[in-house]
Amino acid sequence: MAIPTGEILPNPEGRDLVITRSLGLPIEQVWGRLTDPDLTAGWYGTWQGEPGTGNTIQVQMRFEEGEPWTEMHIDDCTPPLHLGLSSADQIGLWRMEVSLLDTGASTQVRLVHHLTSEYQLAEIERIGPGWEYYADMFVAACTNTERPDFADYYPALARHYRQ
Numbered sequence: 001m002a003i004p005t006g007e008i009l010p011n012p013e014g015r016d017l018v019i020t021r022s023l024g025l026p027i028e029q030v031w032g033r034l035t036d037p038d039l040t041a042g043w044y045g046t047w048q049g050e051p052g053t054g055n056t057i058q059v060q061m062r063f064e065e066g067e068p069w070t071e072m073h074i075d076d077c078t079p080p081l082h083l084g085l086s087s088a089d090q091i092g093l094w095r096m097e098v099s100l101l102d103t104g105a106s107t108q109v110r111l112v113h114h115l116t117s118e119y120q121l122a123e124i125e126r127i128g129p130g131w132e133y134y135a136d137m138f139v140a141a142c143t144n145t146e147r148p149d150f151a152d153y154y155p156a157l158a159r160h161y162r163q
Contacts, residue, residue: 002136002152004160006128008115015121017113017128019135023142027102030109031080033142034098043141044134053077063137063150092117111135128161129154 006019023030033039037047041062049057053076060069075084075095084097093116101108113131115121133153140147 001156002129002132002148004128004132004157005135006132006161008124008128008161011114013114013116015115017115017124017131019111019131021109021111021135021139022103022106023109023139024106025142027080027100027107030100030107030142033138034083034100035077035079039141043137043147047072051077063134091119094120109135109138125158125161126154129157132157 006017009016009018045060045062047057047059056073058069059072072085072087075086082099086095095114097112099110133150136148
C-alpha cells in the first residue's frame, strides 16, 4: 500500500495540494522525463503541439479510463526548473506546477495542484491519491522500476486527504 505524503497548504488564493519526491538523478534527466513527449508517455501520457510558455498542447492521459486527450495551456516553461500548466473543463480550471531543485546529490521534485474551486476541495479525497499515484509513476519512470498499482492509492489514501 502507498504511503500518503501530500499536504494541503494555504495560499493567498485558497489552498494547494503539494507533493514532493526526491530522485538521485541529474536535474536535466528529470526535466526530460517531465517534458519529453516520448518519455511522459511512460508515466502520464504523451503530448502533441509546440512546447513553450504561452502555447497550448494536446495531452493524452494514458492512465485514465478511455485514455482521453485534453488541451493544456503552458503557463510557464523555464527549463530545467519549472513547468506550469492549466486546463479547463466542464468542472472548472485546473492549475498545476512542477518545480525542480538541484540539491547536488539529488533532484527535488515539487508538484503543486492549485485547488481552484469548491469542487476540487470537495473531491480532494480522490484528487490527492491520484496525484500521489502519478508522482510515484514519475519516480518509477525516472528510475526504471516497477509501476505502482492505482488500487494501492485509492481508496486507501482517501482518508488522509479527507482530514
